[in-house]
Each structure stands twice: as structure tokens, then as C-alpha cells.
Amino acid sequence: MYCPSFLGITPRRAYTHFAAMSPKVLKPRRGKAPPVEFSQPEYYFEDGLRKVRPYTQTYLAHAKQRWVSRTVPEVFASEMPRRCTENMIIEAMKRGDILVNDAVVSPDYILKGGESLCSLNCHRHEPPIPDTPIHVLEQTKDYVVFDKPHGITVHPNELNFHNTALEILRRDHDIPTYMHAINRLDAVTSGVVIFANVADPTVRERFQPPNVDSAAGSDSLVQKEYVCRVVGEFPIDPIVVREPILQSAGKVRVDSTGKPSETRFVRKWYDPASNTSLVSCYLTTGRQHQIRLHVAHLQHPIVNDRLYNPDYMKDWAPMNSSLTVNGETRFYPADIPPEKQPYMPYYLNPETPCHKCKEELEGSNTPNPSNMKIWLRAIRYQGPDWKFEVDTPDWADPRIIE
Template sequence: MIQTKCFGEWLEIIIPSKWEGHSINDLFRDVWQAPKKQIHTIRMEKHVKINGEVINWNKPLKAGDRIQLKLFIEEEFGVIPAYHEVDVLYEDEHMMVFNKPANMDTHPNSPEQTNTLANAAAFYLQAKGEQRKIKHVHRLDRDTTGAILFAKHSLAGTILDKMLEERSIKRTYAALVHGRINKKKGTIQEPIGRDRHHPTRRRVSASGLPAITHYELLEYSLMQDFSLIHCQLDTGRTHQIRVHLSSIGHPIVGDQLYGGEPLFERQALHARKLVIPHPFTDERIVVEDSLPLPFQHLLKK
């Protein structure tokens, strides 16, 4: 684990032995993989110090050196703060995970929209006296509930975006599907593209983008003929889980767009768990939510 501490606007990191010999430039370019424009801005504004001093960015670092990064700067939120009742599942100085309710978009589609999770996140930070330009790292469909990761400053956003792209961040979803899934574990590997006959629907298509969904059977309700499963994604296509499960004959309960019966007020899909390598400390952050009560009630009917 890499040692860090925060003071005011600055984050201090004790250089670990694995970074010895790297320069500041190496850290931003190779370790954190920040874009050139972001690196240039940080460099020009002198937002990096080593042992309290501004030094040459190409000078090799030594284990035990202290690098200070000016990260916690007041910025416009980027959205209008608006109060909504949402649960915080995890938070530190760099990121936070919210439990998104049903019937809520992840972010606004127009500047004046205020009924999204991003608006709620901005209000939450404003109430704490933190004015940050927050950024969602991934999204959920409007009717899907559960854990969504936000970055609280731009460098954390850059690192977390890259982790998501490289699949270092693991996402687990709980779903109630029709029928009994016979295999305890399985993988659906079918490309997904747009449905030419419907404005929002996707479908398995040979000309679509590659998509991989892993699933595991947790429980089967004989009375309801429902299977409770966990899904993990290797890709993040729109409606991926919904399309893939429908394609194998097990649509999600309530997901009428993809063949589910209207036995639930929405698709019974919940983002239950996130495993996140911490962007600065290398800790393995595990954020897990319990199975929603409506799912439990539906299984027990």
C-alpha cells in the first residue's frame, strides 16, 4: 500500500520503492496515464512539488521522497446541485460511490436538468462545503439501481476512466430472470448492435461491437420460476446484460423491452458490487450493497 495524506488543497504521496528512478513526468505519463493536455496544465500551474519544492520534472525520484499534488481545488460543479434522497456507499478524498435509485438518470441530458444522480451528488458535496467538478466514471440505465462510481477531481477521473477501460474495476450486477438457468456458471459472448426497427433497443448482431457477460446462478425459485443471478461485464455496451440474457431465453423480470413479463415495476437489475483498485494508494476497495428488498420479496412470493 502506498502511503498518502491530505492537507488543504494538497495530496502528499510517499514515493514507494517501485517508483524509484521514475521522474514526475513518468508518473503522470506512464503510471497515471494522464493526457498531454492535463499534464501540461498541471505543469504550467506548478501544482506538483517534491519535498516541498518545485523541481525538474525529469529528475529521478528516490524512495521516501514526498510528492505533493495540488488536487483539491474549488471548481464549478458542472451541474446544478439539487437535493435527492440517495445513499452513499463509499467516499474518500478522491472518489465516491452512490446507490442510484430507480427512475433516475445518471447525468443531465441538458444544462437545466436537475433530477439526476449527478445533481444529487453535487448537492451532497455542496452541503459538505466541497465545491468539486464531479464526474461519473460509468453509467446505469434509468431504471437500473445500484452502485455508481464518481471521481471528485480530474486526475482521479483520468485514472479511474483508464482502469474502467482496462477492466481493472470489476462490476457485479444482481438480476432476476425468467426460467431456470441450467448452468451454474456461464459466459455469453455475442456482439451487440442497434436494432434498426426500434429507436432505443439493442440486439445481438454480427455487425455489432464485441460484448462479454459472465453469469453465476445464485438461487432458483420454483414457485415463481425465477433465477437470481450475478453478472460481471468484460465490456460495457448499452443494455448489455439485458440483451445477452434475453438472447439465451432468460429475459430479466420486468424488462418488457427485451421480453420480460411485467411482474416488476422495472427491470429487476441492480448494480450490487464494485471492486476498485484505489487510484493513489493501490488498496483494493470493495463496495457492496445488499440485495434490494423488492428482489427479496419477489423471490419469496
């Protein structure tokens, strides 16, 4: 991969434009940054999964105010305690893999305001995702609409870059780099997702029309319909939930200090044999985990939701590397040392064995694609002059039982 100079920084190797960790990777602003060429990922397919060969990664960041007057090892270890230790960063600095203002400095160097940090050669693995084709519903020069399968993240995050819907579509369907997500779904949720050229005001306002009712949220002219299968006998009459949702410190929960949220629920059927109900969900707002939180608030959590269904969580936790404590999902348990954390960018010595490389070689700890989903699907998105729909899922049939 090649990277030109960027805001005065010329790293020795390429960087990615997504926020994969804290310190965050720099993002281009106002479209003025020079283009970046990315090498093609090395995908391979086995056990029903799409996988990416491990690779090295470089990250960039500007020093935050709270980092000033501290050493680089102190900053990294305090900001990313589950990803590195001070000793790991000291050794990386001695190797020349961590730069300040694009120069090698001593581990005792004290950071100043406005300085840049460049972290080279981070050894990186990405979690596998289900090998499910992404079905494109409609594609033009201004937008692409697709049916996102369960288990695939919409856009790059701290865990995945190449194994995301955005990058897969760029590779397999040649969608332009100027397209970005209009709506987002949780990785475990499937359904309609729209990417569009949001830099064009006409396109942006078509899919994100101006709000006509400030109390209803910014998407008041966009109709969003989901379907989910929940535990128990859901109320037969339509019900509207307006519980506020608060996102803070990596947690999402119903909280009176949160943002206004509104979901209308309509029961489609109740099956006494499985003690489950199929429910249509109509969103007025679009908060993170809104449907999942609101049905759980009604004591009818989604059947296989390992975050908000306590009964399902008990069965799932021993088999999964993620833990749920007081509503917080911890994909990287704090009691595991950084060099053993799952799917992290590692600040390793090149001679240090990587446990993920060993696991992948041995085929151990391979996830089951069927466990990468919940019974929640976005089946319709509709605006003033557009409408996109997908089919109902197989689990909408009451005869389907996990």
C-alpha cells in the same frame, strides 16, 4: 440564473451545460470556459415522488454542416419533429426567442457555416423520480461513491437535469462540479455508482486503469458484479455470453457488427413457484444494456424489463407513454403533436396553455414509483486497490413476487 459570455456568445439568459436536445447544447471544452452559476431548482415532494417546478431553459448550438443553406425553422422541424413545428419556430423567432449569432433574424434567413444558434425561453418540465434518498457510501475530495436508487438517471440527459443523481448530490451533498461519472447505470437499475475528478490523471487511472488486454475492453482491471432476477429456469452451470452489442440510431441490440461484449452468469437459485431465477452477473465489458440484452438473448429476460421481456411489455405498454417498436424505445410517440408531447422543451407562446402544467395542477398522469425499476442491481465494483459494495435487494428473496 446568470451566464457570462461563452465562446463569443452572450445569450440574454442562462444556458445549461448538458446535451438536452438536438441541436446539442454547447459543452465547456478543456475547462477553459468561464464558470456558470445555476439557480437552485424548486423541488417539491408528493405521492412518493421528487418533482421539479416547470422552468424556462435556454439552449446553444453551432450550425452543423447539414444545416447550412437552410432556414432555421426548417432545421428545427427536421431535427426535432416531435418537439416543434416550423410554425412554432417562426413564431418564436418573431418573439425574439431564437437568435442567430446572438441577433434576431428573419425566419427566411439562410444559415451559414460556423454560425451560432441560441434558443431562449423554452418551457420545460422534468419527469418526476422516486423520492428515495441517495445513500453516499464514501466521499473524498477526489471521488464520491453512492448507492443509486431505482428510477433516477445518473447524469443530465434530454429529459432530466435537476432530477438526476449528479445534480441532487451537488445540491444535497455539495459535491464539487469537477466530479463526473466513472460508471453509469440505466435509470431503472440501482446500485454502485462512482463520481470522480477524471481531470486528474491519477484519479482517472485509479478507477479506469489502463487496459492490459485489448480484447477484454477498457475496464479489464475493474471487476463488476450485478444481480438480476430473470424469467424461467436459468442454466445451473455458469455460462459466458459474448454476443456483440450495437448501438445505432437510438437502438441497442445484439448484432454481429456491434462492439465485443462479454458477461458471465452464475445462477444462485431457481424458484419453481414463481418460475424465476436469481443470477449473478460479472461484466468484462460495459456496454449499454449489456446484461439486459444478454439474458434476453438466452431467452431468460429480466422479469419486469419492459424493453426486453415481451410478456411484460404487453402488460406495460397501454399504461405508459413510452412505446417499444422493433427494440427501439420511443418516449415521444410520433403520432402525438409537439405541443402535446410528454416532458419536452416546448417552443410555446407564453399565452399558450401547457398540457403538462394542467396535468400537474390536476394531479393526473402521475407515475407510480414502483414502476420505475427493474430487478437488476450493481452490487460490487472493485479495482486493484479499491472496493465498493451495497446490500442485495429485497427482490433477491424468492418469496417476493410482483
